Amino acid sequence: MLGYIVIASVLVSLMSLIGILFIGMRGNTIDRFLEHFVSFAVGGLLGGAFFHLLPEAMESKNPSIFTYVLLGIILFFLIEKVLHWRHCHKGHCDAHTFTYLNIIGDGVHNFIDGMIIAASFMTDQRLGIATTVAVAVHEIPQEIGDFGILIYGGISKAKALMYNFLSGLTALIGALTVYFFLGDSTWLKDFLIPWTAGGFIYIALVDLIPELHKERKPGKLPLQLVTVFIGLWTMWGLRAVFEH
Secondary structure, three states: OHHHHHHHHHHHHHHHHHHHHHOOOOHHHHHHHHHHHHHHHHHHHHHHHHHHHHHHHHOOOOOOHHHHHHHHHHHHHHHHHHHOOOOOOOOOOOHHHHHHHHHHHHHHHHHHHHHHHHHHHHHOHHHHHHHHHHHHHHHHHHHHHHHHHHHHOOOOHHHHHHHHHHHHOHHHHHHHHHHHHOOOHHHHHHHHHHHHHHHHHHHHHHHHHHHHHOOOOHHHHHHHHHHHHHHHHHHHHHHHHHHO
16 A cells, blocks of 8 residues: 555656656747646546545545535635645746745645545545546646746756755655554545545636636637546546446
8 A cells, every 4th residue: 555655646746847848848839738738637636526536535424525525625725825835837927926935835735635645545546546647637737837937937947847846755745644644544534535625626626727718719618628528538437447
């Protein structure tokens, strides 16, 4: 179990280096890639919440499940407010002001991702794999956006990659914290799993979908919808595979 948790956390941490693929690209080229990644992440996060996390949480028959989902939404809102957790996916933030706060906020974000991954694996190995996929598809546009913010804030590309990677490693710390200190499986299923579902729903609806609304060209809508449904289909497909 610990091996799966470590591998999954490290893989998610490595997503922080994806910016290296875009070093030689212009901003408008990166934006075109991000549009597709963001759409896919919307489907992946919503699919992770509704196809995997919520059905798993409901197996405990805890009447407070949906209260914890709402709590997850509210807590993720507070995290963004207090820590300036930045979900800027096109690098158009006030980067000079928030460059280093972004690094700290991203570290907290990744720490929580690690907690989510560990909790999912400790509940069920199949749920852990599905949750890792959902976290990873969100990390792609998130980390590219973070990379863009750091570059825009005046940090060299090499240092931006290094800072992104160091903040990404906090996912492993979060995962190990849950595994060694918060390992009560009943608590995980009754609280942390539905809380995670609320967080996924919040990120998809509050952070990512508004990015899609910034695209005003009607002709782009079909491609956005298709990409969202590909994300949903991916998460549904994982569930179908696991059930067999």
